[in-house]
Amino acid sequence: MNEDTTQNASSFVSQVDSAFVFIFGISLFFLVGITAFLVYYIIRYRKSKNAEATHIEGSNTLEIIWTIIPTILVLSMFYYGWSGWKFQRDIPEDAIPIKTIARMWSFTFQYENGLITDTLYVPKGKAVNLDLVALDVLHSFYIPAFRVKQDMVPGKQTNIWFESEKEGEYEIYCAEYCGLRHSYMRSLVKVIPANEFEAMTKIDSSALAINNEVVDSRQAGISITRKYGCNACHTADGTKLVGPSYKNIMGRTRVVLIDGEEHEIEADEAYIRRSIYEPNAEIVKGFEKGLMLSYKDQVTEEEFTQLLEYFYYLSEQ
Known part of the structure; x- marks a missing residue:
């Protein structure tokens, strides 16, 4: 299984990872900083060193600082998240449509030529638009290596897209508990050369086709x-x-x-x-x-x- 994410498996990897590192870095910085201040003041102003409490006047300057700085940081984290979300919602017009069906407890994928597979095949370097359909209960389509995840609600049409930048095989999971065999609801996405994908989707392999000589x-x-x-x-x-x-x-x-x-x-x-x-x-x-x-x-x-x-x-x- 190819799960190497040092190279971009999809067009979203660098953007999502950058947002994660930015938000995690800020959170870690303040966690360490605040913890260090707490430890320092516990030791510095312990009872044996400061037997009588000292009255300290408030500071308008400090109030302004710890209001403005956190506001700027929160807004910057929001911007990172929002820009990434917006990019993932803007589906390119030339994206290849693939119908993705979830049911207890499997995913199936249907291509424009009628071909149906239980493994998702996508071309390298081309945008793919997944039309997500849940037939029974709540599911969630999740490809960790691509940094894409979308809940699938029965009766509600949802779409996600991505562009694969690296050939290989990657895990697909259902990330929403959907019943007894939820943990078995797994599949694969195989990124193949564009010419192989084109050849695969040219053949009418639909079981519904009348007099279809491709399948017995x-x-x-x-x-x-x-x-x-x-x-x-x-x-x-x-x-x-x-x-x-x-x-x-x-x-x-x-x-x-x-x-x-x-x-x-x-x-x-x-x-x-x-x-x-x-x-x-x-x-x-x-x-x-x-x-x-x-x-x-x-x-x-x-x-x-x-x-x-x-x-x-x-x-x-």
Whole structure:
């Protein structure tokens, strides 16, 4: 993982770091100075050296000094912070748009050509505009090496931008507690040469594309599970996570809880449809209710068909 921040990983690094050093330096200076004065006066005017209290008249000069100087320092710190914030809010018109979707507990990224990935790919030396969308609860998109962080609120459109100045891989985190697997909500941003990014985004790799020869039905199913963040809670190899695995799911019977009562049902097409559109109606025994949202208005009929083909493939292995 490339986390070397001695060189600018994004266009915001030097500005944010300068503001931090400036504010931290002032704070540290006054912390040391005030602490030193306190220690000095405690020793200098301790009872054994100053048995009787001495009356000291006030000083208008001192009052003015310790009012004006802190005001100037606070305003200068505000200016540093405000100028950096304003620069980050002014998105360049030619910035490349990438839709960033957060859900419990994963990020997915959709490009203009329909390509969907669970890793963010961006070109070196070009501005990128991330359209942030939260589908369920509060999330926060955070790339420490780029010095960018933005809360994602359901129903509220937010955007952030940056320009990557150094090729490499950098961590993406969710910085807002969002539930049971919040600590697993991580991804990567890969900064690649501009020509590689252009070649990648020229191919129509969307699983939604009709007669798309780039992806077969199995790859389309994988793309859909990444698009909707299914891999955050389900696995394709039989491993148990928050939700049951879709390995060997088709045609098998399973025990589910319906209104608190156990029922044995067959995992057929109708069951898969109910599991996606009404996920809390039938809960597989051993798993918790209420952790999955309905995808009724999100997963299209074509996507559902491709998911079925993918599940059939996993059940035949």
